[in-house]
Amino acid sequence: MANIFYEKDSELSLLENKTVGVLGFGSQGHAHSLNLRDSGVRVMVGLRKESNSRDKAEKFGLTVKTIPDVVKESDIIMVLLPDEVQSEVYSKEIAPYLSKGKMLMFAHGFSIRYFQIIPPEDVDVSMIAPKGPGHLVRREYESGRGVPSLLAVYQNPTGKAKELALAYAKGIGATRAGVIETSFKEETETDLFGEQAILCGGVTSLMKAGFEVLVEAGYQPEMAYFECINEMKLIVDLIYEGGFSTMRYSISNTAEYGDYVTQDKLITEETKKKMREILKEIQTGKFAKEWILENKAGAPFLNSMRKIEKSHELEKVGKELRKMMPWVKSDIESEGE
Ligand code: NAD
Ligand code: MG
Ligand code: MG
Numbered sequence: 001m002a003n004i005f006y007e008k009d010s011e012l013s014l015l016e017n018k019t020v021g022v023l024g025f026g027s028q029g030h031a032h033s034l035n036l037r038d039s040g041v042r043v044m045v046g047l048r049k050e051s052n053s054r055d056k057a058e059k060f061g062l063t064v065k066t067i068p069d070v071v072k073e074s075d076i077i078m079v080l081l082p083d084e085v086q087s088e089v090y091s092k093e094i095a096p097y098l099s100k101g102k103m104l105m106f107a108h109g110f111s112i113r114y115f116q117i118i119p120p121e122d123v124d125v126s127m128i129a130p131k132g133p134g135h136l137v138r139r140e141y142e143s144g145r146g147v148p149s150l151l152a153v154y155q156n157p158t159g160k161a162k163e164l165a166l167a168y169a170k171g172i173g174a175t176r177a178g179v180i181e182t183s184f185k186e187e188t189e190t191d192l193f194g195e196q197a198i199l200c201g202g203v204t205s206l207m208k209a210g211f212e213v214l215v216e217a218g219y220q221p222e223m224a225y226f227e228c229i230n231e232m233k234l235i236v237d238l239i240y241e242g243g244f245s246t247m248r249y250s251i252s253n254t255a256e257y258g259d260y261v262t263q264d265k266l267i268t269e270e271t272k273k274k275m276r277e278i279l280k281e282i283q284t285g286k287f288a289k290e291w292i293l294e295n296k297a298g299a300p301f302l303n304s305m306r307k308i309e310k311s312h313e314l315e316k317v318g319k320e321l322r323k324m325m326p327w328v329k330s331d332i333e334s335e336g337e
Pocket of ligand 1: 023024025026027028029047048051053079080081082083085089107108129130131132133134
């Protein structure tokens with residue numbers, strides 16, 4: 001079983017007389033910097049000169065400086081930039097200003113696990129990774145709670161990396177919920193596997209296949225969309241609230257019986273074999289290498305897939321159906337809509 005740390009296991013006073021530099025003011029960056037500030041920690045935010053988040057961060061009363069200045073002036077530097085730009089920003093704007101005894105922190109292990117960032121040996125390297133998006137990390141903190149998070153230590157030349165990372169976790173509210181100990185390797189590999197096999201790749205291809213089967217069989221696309229895509233949320237919410245058993249308690253007996261008789265027909269030993277192959281490509285670094293090269297080439301596959309997937313019939317059907325559901329709102333503007 002995992003090692004879990006709570007409020008009593010962490011000491012916010014370890015951050016007294018220290019400055020925490022948060023690089024980036026996106027989903028995680030805004031939540032971490034505001035939560036730390038409200039916990040009484042001295043925080044500054046590092047952004048590009050031309051960043052349009054600068055005004056936003058300043059309006060919240062945060063001190064904003066360039067990334068090199070923040071790295072120079074901080075004892076703890078949390079890197080909350082998109083994973084695919086971290087390596088370049090690190091070599092140009094972070095590494096030259098790191099010095100002995102500082103701590104470099106991450107909220108995801110990709111750059112360290114796949115050697116896109118190789119920190120100097122005299123710098124502590126740790127991770128506090130909330131298991132939720134930034135707006136939840138901020139909202140829960142403001143209501144006196146926190147989001148469960150992961151803790152990992154990659155290198156610890158000062159011998160204080162774990163205690164300091166736990167203090168950081170307390171500052172963002174995470175120890176109110178619980179902080180699970182892991183490693184950079186485990187966090188990165190399970191995170192990539194989850195998003196590929198299940199959460200993103202798995203779920204969207206399952207929904208799309210179901211939609212196509214119904215439409216090809218002559219059923220109306222609106223019916224196919226509701227059954228195979230839209231209703232997923234209702235089921236997932238029930239699982240989120242109480243696991244499979246709560247979900248199965250809530251659905252009809254017919255649906256539950258159908259669940260049991262279909263399971264092994266659809267997700268077979270063959271599917272699991274594929275999952276193991278996906279996991280292997282994550283473990284060997286094959287996936288990471290391809291993703292890094294994709295970015296170096298200007299992301300041609302990513303961009304063409306975005307176009308292709310956006311033009312699928314199911315996206316048009318969904319857009320029309322959402323007009324019937326005014327309570328369904330997204331504040332994410334998807335290009336081309
Ligand atoms: P984001 O895309 O929301 O924000 C990134 C920030 O970096 C923005 O402020 C952006 O302006 C800035 N930025 C972008 N390119 C830059 C560049 N070239 N130079 C300098 N600044 C640049 O990112 P995020 O989702 O907050 O992710 C940050 C980290 O947190 C990642 O390591 C991610 O894996 C991790 N994480 C994210 C979530 C999540 O739900 N979003 C959850 C857990 C961990
Ligand atoms: Mg992920
Ligand atoms: Mg039904």
